[in-house]
Amino acid sequence: MRRQSEPSRHSMHRSLARDRDPWERNAAEVAQAQRLARALGWFSLGLGVAEVAAPGTVARLAGMNGNRGLIRALGVREIAHGVGILSRRKPVGWVWSRVFGDVIDLAVLGQAAAKPDANKRRIAAAAAAVTGVTVLDFKAGRQLAGVADQIEEDDSIHVSHRIIINRPAEEIYKFWRDFQNLPRIMDHLESVEVIDDKRSRWVAKGPAGKRAEWEAEITEDRPNELIAWRSTANSTVENSGYVRFEPAPGGRGTLVRVELNYLPPGGILGATIAKLLGEEPELQLKDDLRRLKQLMEAGEIVTTEGQPAGRAKSTSWKYDHAGRRLATAF
Amino acid sequence: MKANCWYGKHDVRVKQVDDPRVLNRRDAVLKITKTAICGSDLHLYNGLIPTMEAGDVLGHEFMGEVVECGPDVKKLQTGDRVVVAFPISCGRCFFCEKELFSLCENSNPNAPLAEKMFGHSPAGLYGYSHMLGGFAGGQAQYARVPFADVGAIKIPEGIPDEKVLFLSDIFPTGYMAAENCNIQRGDTVAVWGCGPVGQFAIASANLLGAERVIGIDRFPERLRMASEKAGAADTIDYEESNVYDTLMEMTGGMGPDACIDAVGMEAHMPGIEGAYDRVKQAAMLETDRPHVFRQAIMACRKGGTVSVAGVYGGFDDKIPLGSFMNKALTLKTGQTHVQRYMQPLLEKIQNNEIDPSFVITHRMALDDAPKGYDIFLNKQEDCIKVVLTP
Numbered sequence: 001m002r003r004q005s006e007p008s009r010h011s012m013h014r015s016l017a018r019d020r021d022p023w024e025r026n027a028a029e030v031a032q033a034q035r036l037a038r039a040l041g042w043f044s045l046g047l048g049v050a051e052v053a054a055p056g057t058v059a060r061l062a063g064m065n066g067n068r069g070l071i072r073a074l075g076v077r078e079i080a081h082g083v084g085i086l087s088r089r090k091p092v093g094w095v096w097s098r099v100f101g102d103v104i105d106l107a108v109l110g111q112a113a114a115k116p117d118a119n120k121r122r123i124a125a126a127a128a129a130v131t132g133v134t135v136l137d138f139k140a141g142r143q144l145a146g147v148a149d150q151i152e153e154d155d156s157i158h159v160s161h162r163i164i165i166n167r168p169a170e171e172i173y174k175f176w177r178d179f180q181n182l183p184r185i186m187d188h189l190e191s192v193e194v195i196d197d198k199r200s201r202w203v204a205k206g207p208a209g210k211r212a213e214w215e216a217e218i219t220e221d222r223p224n225e226l227i228a229w230r231s232t233a234n235s236t237v238e239n240s241g242y243v244r245f246e247p248a249p250g251g252r253g254t255l256v257r258v259e260l261n262y263l264p265p266g267g268i269l270g271a272t273i274a275k276l277l278g279e280e281p282e283l284q285l286k287d288d289l290r291r292l293k294q295l296m297e298a299g300e301i302v303t304t305e306g307q308p309a310g311r312a313k314s315t316s317w318k319y320d321h322a323g324r325r326l327a328t329a330f
Numbered sequence: 331m332k333a334n335c336w337y338g339k340h341d342v343r344v345k346q347v348d349d350p351r352v353l354n355r356r357d358a359v360l361k362i363t364k365t366a367i368c369g370s371d372l373h374l375y376n377g378l379i380p381t382m383e384a385g386d387v388l389g390h391e392f393m394g395e396v397v398e399c400g401p402d403v404k405k406l407q408t409g410d411r412v413v414v415a416f417p418i419s420c421g422r423c424f425f426c427e428k429e430l431f432s433l434c435e436n437s438n439p440n441a442p443l444a445e446k447m448f449g450h451s452p453a454g455l456y457g458y459s460h461m462l463g464g465f466a467g468g469q470a471q472y473a474r475v476p477f478a479d480v481g482a483i484k485i486p487e488g489i490p491d492e493k494v495l496f497l498s499d500i501f502p503t504g505y506m507a508a509e510n511c512n513i514q515r516g517d518t519v520a521v522w523g524c525g526p527v528g529q530f531a532i533a534s535a536n537l538l539g540a541e542r543v544i545g546i547d548r549f550p551e552r553l554r555m556a557s558e559k560a561g562a563a564d565t566i567d568y569e570e571s572n573v574y575d576t577l578m579e580m581t582g583g584m585g586p587d588a589c590i591d592a593v594g595m596e597a598h599m600p601g602i603e604g605a606y607d608r609v610k611q612a613a614m615l616e617t618d619r620p621h622v623f624r625q626a627i628m629a630c631r632k633g634g635t636v637s638v639a640g641v642y643g644g645f646d647d648k649i650p651l652g653s654f655m656n657k658a659l660t661l662k663t664g665q666t667h668v669q670r671y672m673q674p675l676l677e678k679i680q681n682n683e684i685d686p687s688f689v690i691t692h693r694m695a696l697d698d699a700p701k702g703y704d705i706f707l708n709k710q711e712d713c714i715k716v717v718l719t720p
Contacts, residue, residue: 166424252424290441298420298436298477299402300354302454307353307466307474310335310345311385319381319460320440 033143037085037095040140043133044098045082051075063122064112074108077101090148095141102134156238156263159282163289166253167296169224169245175296176243177227179216185291185301188284199232212237238263256292258285332720333387333470334699336457339377340707342388342700350466350474355402358478360394360412364491365468367391367702367716368499369525370641373596374458375703378617379643381443381460388699390416390456391498392468393491396482405479412482414475415668416499417453418465421480432665437476438463447644452665469699471720483672486680492687492717493679496530500715501686502671504530504592505537507639510662511588513538520544520577520586520629521562522622524552526689526715527639528592532560533684535590544580546573548598551712559688569600577629587634589626594640597621610647617644627654638663689715696720 051058055071064071081101084094106127113123165172175181179200183189190203190211197218204212214235220228220242230240239262248255260281294301307314315321333347350359368391373379393413396406406412419426419434426434434453438444441451443461454476457467466474475482485494504527511519519535521528524547535543542563545556556562566576577586595618598604603621610616626636627650636659654661678684691714694702702716 164424166422166427286442293423294420294436297422298356299422300356302437302439302463302476303353304439304464304466305353306351308331308333308347308350308387308470309385309466310333310337310343310347310387311383314348316383316386316460316464319383319443320464 029143030147033140033147034089036136036140037091037144040095040098040133040137041082041085041091043082044078044085048075048078048080048082051078061122062109062112062126063119063124064109065115065117065119070108074101074105077104090144092141092144092148095137095144098137099134099141102130102137105130106134156261157281158259158261159285160257160259161282161285161289162255162257163293164248164253164255165293165296169247169254172254172256172292172296173224173227173245175292177221177223185295186284186288187291200229204237214239256289258289260285331471332696333466334389334696334718335384336374336382336386336388337384340375340704342375342703344697344699345385347387347470350470350472352398352400353474354476355400356477356479357400358396358403358406358475358482359398360392360414360468360473360475360482361397362392362394362468362471362473362720363411364394364495365389365392365470365696365718365720366495366498366500367469367699367706367718369527369706370458370594371703372707373594373641373643375707376596378595378611379459380447381440381464383460383464386457386460386464387466387470388457389467389469389473390458391495391500392456392473393485393495393498394473396478397472399478403478406482406484410482411485413485413494413497413672414456414468414473415481415483415497415502415672416455416458417481417665417668418455418463418476419453419480419669420477421669426480429667429670430664431480431667431669433667440464455665469696469718471696480669483669483676485676489679490687492690493685494676495717496526496686496689497668497672497675497679499666499668500526500689501530501675501684502668503527503639503666504532505534505671505675506664506666507531507590507592507637508534508538508540510637511535511538511540511590511635512660513540513588515539516541517587518542518544518581519588519590520546520626521556521590521592522546522597522626523591523593523640524549524556524560524562524565525592528552528590529555529560529689529714530686531590531592531639532556532562535588536561537678537683544577544586549709549712552714555689555714573625574629581631585629585631585634587631589630589634589636591622591626591636591638591640593622594638595619595642597623597640607647616647618642618646620646620649624648624650627657627659630657630659632657633659635660635662637661639666641665690717692716694718 051071052075055068059071081098085091109123109127112118179192180194182192188205190205193201199217201215214237215232216229217232218229226244228242231238241260244257246255291301304315331349332344334342335345336342396408396410399406417432418437419431420436423435432453437454438451440460444451454463454465456465508531517540519540521531524545532543532545545562545565546568547553548567548569553565557565566573597619599621607619611619630636696718699718705711705713706716
């Protein structure tokens with residue numbers, strides 16, 4: 001999947017140096033273009049699944065007396081668009097392919113309208129909807145093309161987040177520097193074993209119950225300021241990360257910034273599928289930092305697991321688990 | 331143990347559930363001796379607070395005896411008699427250190443949900459929706475109290491439960507509403523809603539030196555309690571007379587110096603405005619019916635303060651922001667920082683400055699909680715406050 005000639009480690013490490021680099025000025029524009037593209041990707045995926053799963057219903061809603069096979073084929077195409085868009089950092093080509101798909105959809109609707117028994121009102125409504133989406137697709141294509149040179153062309157995943165913790169940097173640094181503590185706040189980690197002053201062995205729960213293991217070494221260690229690490233050469237999951245501790249403005253404790261970079265096992269497509277299964281690295285990091293804050297400030301991680309309730313489970317899957325994740329995702 | 335659980339709109343049931351345990355090092359477990367139904371529980375009962383789930387244990391006003399403590403509980407021991415503050419607060423974050431306990435950063439395990447709704451998450455609350463933590467409440471025989479050293483206050487021997495139970499919520503809530511008015515000598519304070527919080531807002535405004543307090547409601551028994559027990563100098567029945575006109579008449583056209591909204595999201599309103607918000611709320615186009623908030627802004631003296639103690643849930647329509655801005659009003663609000671008020675208000679009770687039990691109209695067994703909700707909602711039997719004994 002790697003489309004870059006440089007060694008991967010080099011690109012992953014750029015992020016540490018990149019910190020205050022001028023590209024951040026355009027970050028908002030890039031993020032906006034990516035957001036629209038992602039929304040369209042999800043739309044494709046949703047529509048595609050509907051077309052494949054319930055072609056009759058989709059045909060009826062669009063006023064077509066349906067050729068189910070045709071609708072299913074359109075659905076497969078939509079799913080391909082969706083996966084293509086969601087699994088790329090700059091899916092310019094995939095977004096333009098949606099515009100092309102829109103033209104096909106309009107042609108199919110036009111043909112259906114020509115039939116004598118056609119439900120003209122529904123077809124007109126469907127055509128109007130497709131036209132609206134086409135405008136968005138066009139916009140997304142142009143936006144993405146405009147910022148394409150600012151988007152890194154590599155397959156590693158970067159996630160970063162920050163939080164203010166009302167404790168001195170020394171304390172948080174000390175907690176983090178002992179990597180064995182990290183599974184307490186990082187839900188997806190099973191264990192971290194410290195081998196020596198520099199090296200440690202990490203075991204993580206991967207998607208679908210699979211385990212991932214790697215060895216990491218500390219690449220930079222500035223007490224109470226920064227810890228950076230990366231996986232060693234013989235690791236299966238290539239990754240790196242850093243945590244930075246800065247005094248929070250106004251004497252409000254410590255601003256903790258974390259960035260993680262990794263090459264997902266199974267490539268970027270694997271990561272997209274993992275995302276669909278609810279393994280969302282960005283959400284994980286946000287949750288992890290919230291737990292770090294709770295542990296550092298309150299001395300414990302807040303929970304309702306195991307409390308009484310007038311139902312089978314003590315907590316609510318809908319709100320305490322899925323709801324929390326969804327709220328972080330959107 | 332037995333616990334009063336929420337199952338849906340107008341459906342609460344007393345069920346046999348597991349006993350609570352110490353789940354974290356700073357937890358304590360109480361054997362509950364007294365618990366109460368709060369007016370804000372009626373928003374849950376009416377199904378208007380999102381993210382409730384069938385089986386949630388209700389109740390955020392409770393007191394009892396400590397029966398178990400986690401290893402990091404330092405100030406309490408088994409056998410202590412305590413009242414518990416309804417917000418759950420860690421005591422150590424930026425907000426807790428500023429005594430803004432209801433804004434605690436660390437007590438809501440579902441903070442992301444609340445952040446979506448409110449921008450930031452307030453503290454977790456007992457028995458008050460999953461968005462606010464999904465914590466089991468205290469209308470039960472036992473309850474788990476997280477961060478017990480911060481949330482529970484020890485009650486000295488010799489003071490009956492009923493005098494101190496309301497330190498958990500409604501007395502501090504009424505008091506904070508009045509304190510937020512920054513009452514000066516000569517001030518007139520108008521209080522919308524003469525339910526329990528309104529009664530304590532009236533009593534507290536008097537304690538804080540208001541010249542005159544005006545209570546507004548439509549139930550004669552509540553207006554009577556306001557003037558006879560809480561010390562309102564005047565009352566207005568909003569179904570009998572126009573609130574704005576009457577307040578202007580009473581204040582020579584100035585308007586009250588401070589207006590307290592002790593009603594919140596489910597205000598009643600006769601006429602076309604009432605119908606408008608009922609329809610919008612029913613159609614989920616509006617979460618609240620903010621009649622009182624609108625009236626309070628329109629009636630408040632120029633440069634005065636509007637203090638909101640009633641609970642609002644979401645997004646409201648037709649707020650007279652023009653009046654608010656052009657009259658240079660101040661708005662003060664928030665879930666109550668109960669822990670800040672428990673000790674000073676306990677002292678007021680000990681000094682006989684106030685006996686909060688005056689609001690109690692009904693005493694029932696925990697088993698009768700469903701009936702308690704019903705008569706409280708429908709204002710039957712002149713119900714103002716229900717206290718339950720497990």
